Amino acid sequence: MxxxxxxxxxxxxxxxxxxxxxxxxxxxxxxxxxxxxxxxxxxxxxxxxxxxxxxxxxxxxxxxLALGMGAMTLAQNFEDRAGVDEAWQAALDAGATGLKAPEEVFWGGYSGYYADPDGHVWEIAHNPFWPLAPDGSLTLPEAE
Missing domain, CATH: 3.10.180.10 (2,3-Dihydroxybiphenyl 1,2-Dioxygenase, domain 1)
Structure with missing residues (x-):
């Protein structure tokens, strides 16, 4: 295994x-x-x-062979919407391409997407259903 x-x-x-x-x-x-x-x-x-x-x-x-970019997203979760907005602005200031500005999303959270200079896509999100540990790590909550 x-x-x-x-x-x-x-x-x-x-x-x-x-x-x-x-x-x-x-x-x-x-x-x-x-x-x-x-x-x-x-x-x-x-x-x-x-x-x-x-x-x-x-x-x-x-x-x-030339490698293409795979269909995947790297993600960072934040404690709150302000953290998402700050990360969005920092990424744009660093040279990222904004793909979708942070906004309320259908699953009840807040998220946006940007691409780094090589096209790797990052999601930045606040998920109120997934609390983060003090060090920023994520452990999925137990299902109810």
Missing amino acids: TPQRVTLITLGVTDMDRAKAFYAALGWVPHASSQPSVTFYQMHGLVLGLFGLSDLAKDQGRSG
Whole structure:
């Protein structure tokens, strides 16, 4: 059986310097084990990595193939709507492309979407049904 967890998310980027500048503008600090070809960010219980797109294709055994962006969304949840609005503005100021400004959504929360300079989509949300721990981590509540 395979454990139900994710330990590393790697984003393929076309320009490492531009990608690092974007995440730095959000206040993210690369981990000391980062190298010129790969940048790591320690997160709550997992690591986010930035890796050159062609190097990522080669690492996957797909040399010669261009990798596209998968249909997925990375998400950050916030304690309240103000946190979502602040994250939205910080992302736009850092160079993100706004996809959907934060708004009330059908499931009872508040969320918006932006794309980083390489097109990776991030959702920023406040879900009143999912309380966050003081460190910002999320554990789904028990079903009623």
